[in-house]
Amino acid sequence: xxxxxxxxxxxxxSARRNLAINSTGGVLFHGGTIFSxxxxxxxxxDGLMVHVCGESYVRTDQPSTPAIRAQSALxxxxxxxxxxxxxxxxxxxxxxxxxxxxxxxxxxxxxxRRTTALPLSGPAVMHQVTLGPCDLSTVGGVQVTSPLRTxxxxxxxxxxxxxxxxxxxxxxxxxxRCPLHLVVLSLxxxxxxxxxxxxxxxxxxxxxxxx
Numbered sequence: 001x002x003x004x005x006x007x008x009x010x011x012x013x014s015a016r017r018n019l020a021i022n023s024t025g026g027v028l029f030h031g032g033t034i035f036s037x038x039x040x041x042x043x044x045x046d047g048l049m050v051h052v053c054g055e056s057y058v059r060t061d062q063p064s065t066p067a068i069r070a071q072s073a074l075x076x077x078x079x080x081x082x083x084x085x086x087x088x089x090x091x092x093x094x095x096x097x098x099x100x101x102x103x104x105x106x107x108x109x110x111x112x113r114r115t116t117a118l119p120l121s122g123p124a125v126m127h128q129v130t131l132g133p134c135d136l137s138t139v140g141g142v143q144v145t146s147p148l149r150t151x152x153x154x155x156x157x158x159x160x161x162x163x164x165x166x167x168x169x170x171x172x173x174x175x176x177r178c179p180l181h182l183v184v185l186s187l188x189x190x191x192x193x194x195x196x197x198x199x200x201x202x203x204x205x206x207x208x209x210x211x
Contacts (some may be wrong), residue, residue: 009176016019027062030075040060052103074142075114076105076123079125083111085126086136086143089157090166092150095139096176098155098169100208108145147178152186167206180207 021090027185029049031037038058040057043049048066049057054074073087073095086092090107093099103123135149145153154163171180184203188198 003191010196027059028052028071029057029059029066032073036147061114064096066097068143069097070142073102073105077107081107083143084113084193086131086145087147088127088150089153090159090162092145093154093158093166093170095175096147096150096170098157098173098176099166113114147173147176148183148186151178151180151183151203155187155202156193156195157182158202164202164206164209168210171206171210180210202208 029035029040031040032055035043037055040055044051044057048060050060050071052058052064052068054072054076056075058068060071062068068086073091074082082147085107087095087105088107088108089100090099091106094101107124107126107127108129108131111128112130113117132149135146137144137146144150147170149165152169154166158166167183169181170176172177180203184207186201187193187199187203190196193199
């Protein structure tokens with residue numbers, strides 16, 4: 001007789017039965033799905049959950065990972081746009097563990113692709129840009145700008161309060177494989193870019209103080 005869902009062939013309960021069904025195997029929760037946002041806030045006050053981003057929370061026994069951060073940021077985006085946009089700028093740098101959590105989720109979409117606009121008062125902002133073939137990576141099943149593109153965007157668009165520190169952190173993370181001299185070369189060969197001089201100054205400051 002075939003085993004039913006939630007049990008093994010020998011009739012023993014499956015461990016999966018007690019796990020909340022979500023994209024990270026029961027550790028990441030978003031308001032309005034299994035629990036309401038109010039319930040998740042209450043669980044945070046009780047020490048059961050930690051806030052990640054927007055209305056997403058993770059269990060306290062689960063360390064934050066790039067995949068969890070990426071999936072929590074994507075939860076702030078309308079589902080119809082999930083496959084059409086990439087997380088970018090400060091949001092991408094935060095996902096890589098190199099910048100503070102953003103107050104608003106930053107998204108990019110290629111300007112050559114038609115994409116539905118975001119609500120004006122929503123928790124995310126979208127930028128239409130030119131994306132090259134090497135500008136995107138996948139983190140936890142979510143499209144995120146690559147470390148090199150993220151460093152370029154941080155240098156150009158980041159805020160003075162965190163941009164240089166984020167660039168140093170990106171360069172110092174061996175798994176990202178993004179030495180800042182490559183970012184400088186990419187920017188120098190990019191032609192006319194608004195804010196280019198300031199971006200180069202930030203990159204050189206990060207290189208000087210990161211040694």
